[in-house]
Amino acid sequence: MTKESAAQPRVIYDRPKALLPLRMHYCPGCTHGLVHRLVAEVMDELELAERTVGIAPVGCAVFAYNYFDCDMIEAAHGRAPAVATGVKRVRPDLFVFTYQGDGDLASIGIAETIHAAARGEKISIIFINNAVYGMTGGQMAPTTLPGQKTTTTPYGRDPESDGNPLRVCELLSVLQGPAYIARVSVTNPRMVRQAKRSIRRAFQAQLDGLGFALVEVLSTCPTRWGMPPVEALTWLEENMVPYYPLKEFVVADALREKK
């Protein structure tokens, strides 16, 4: 090894340009930061940052507007798809994505989600499903699993009284508007690479004017699940994946042809 190459090491892994060098507020072991990074990497690869408007939710990702180096809007709880619709309809040249959690998207904002999907609104949604309300202290989410303990289901979610979890991808897949619907997870490097491929397809669907796109990312919440990060990854694989199967539910033909 020469002196020169030691002084100038080859960079094989760096912070994406679209992600600002800030300390994030997320808990240790939370996968939000990882998904932020994937979104930013795809923004870089598609050179989108300068024409992007991102919409942040209410929930743990409420401060997402701080982290992405692009124009950002903070929306009311559940309303991000409506806000995104407003932006995209008046500025179709912009790339518009929302980043939402399960309470935001699947509970209080399910109407906005379904109708944006049904309209085939040309927006891309990153949907973080960690089966719990993180920000407010660990309450039941619309995606909390049967039997799962939360602060509002202290004896475990009982579908008889607490209702059943919502499978968002399956729900949206029967509509005509979506061009891309997929569920991924980020529990190991292979899954992370698959998640990034799906995010890229979801962004491409919008860029090609094909329609609505949503990527559901099964995510961990070690803090509210009450377990160490590695155990949380295992819990996700063993409990969430059987209930929320990982697959591409909708892929528009035009998107499939694109490698």
Next chain:
Amino acid sequence: MTVPRGERLLMRGNEAVAQAAMDAGCRAFFGYPITPQNQIPDYMAAHMPEVGGVFLQAESEVAAINMVYGASAAGVRVMTSSSSPGISLKQEGISYLAQAELPCVIVNIMRGGSGLGNIAPAQADYFQAVKGGGHGDYRTFVLAAWSVQELYDLTREAFEMADRYRNPVLLLGDAILGQMMEPVVIPEEVVDPAALPPKEWATTGAKGRPRNIVNSLYIEPSDLQEVNLRLQARYDEAARRDVQYETEDLEEAEIAVVAYGTAARVAVTAIAQARAAGIRVGLFRPISLYPFPSKEIAALADRVRAIWVVELSTGQFVEDVRLAVEGRCPVRFYGRTGGVVITPAEVLREIQHLAEESQG
């Protein structure tokens, strides 16, 4: 369709609002059907495409106001319209719009309330309109028309005011004003949206400039206080610059009728009859309900024997009149509620009673 300009034509109030919005450079409308304002979205659906604008029927009033939030953040002039129950649904979004300093125009063609109420004319949304409506420490500017022509003119003005103060402006009409047809003159001059000054704060893609963030979250209390005080300073400035009202026959008046919108329109007929019968009565009609013409009403209270407030509610607007009068003269109230409209005969009878009382 080309609207004939510069000449008298017969137009429905709701349609005048829609045409005025497009003439003001509004190029996006998001709404949801509700009576009695349906001709506004209908007109927008038919004519927005002609000017290259966006019309979208949202899935709910909640979604519509949040689409307004997005479109406004993206820098365009944008409007939504609804009627009382629908305006209640929009309140969350209006609070966010105000805190995020986003301009827009919201039209409330008021109907009888509360609850589902009915579709008859009312002024029962006064508190909601002028006191904030949604949660938090904000106000919307409120303009109230009394004719179809004024609906047109104030709609245009509302867009200017919204942009000037970066704040939502609420235009109030009611089932009578929205539904009735009257002669109106549409001016030649229209606003070209492309010629409007650029909104440097808008989220339009951060090309060649630092990124913009549209936000209503300030986790540090001192930061939020700073923003709220900045908003308050704008409201104070509007109170100095943008108070609007009209008076009729007040010079020699001993009794002043204070009323806005449809109530004023009814009252003015009775006032003419009362004056013909020798009663010295005139009309003070606020056009801007927020900012409220407090100083002008206080000055009026100093020179009349009594003020008589007439409104289509059980007594909302009258509270602000009393606050302005501060006991300078008696303030009497007459109202109808639930969509029942006051008749000129009723107003005349009340004016006669009041005249007799104040003589005695």
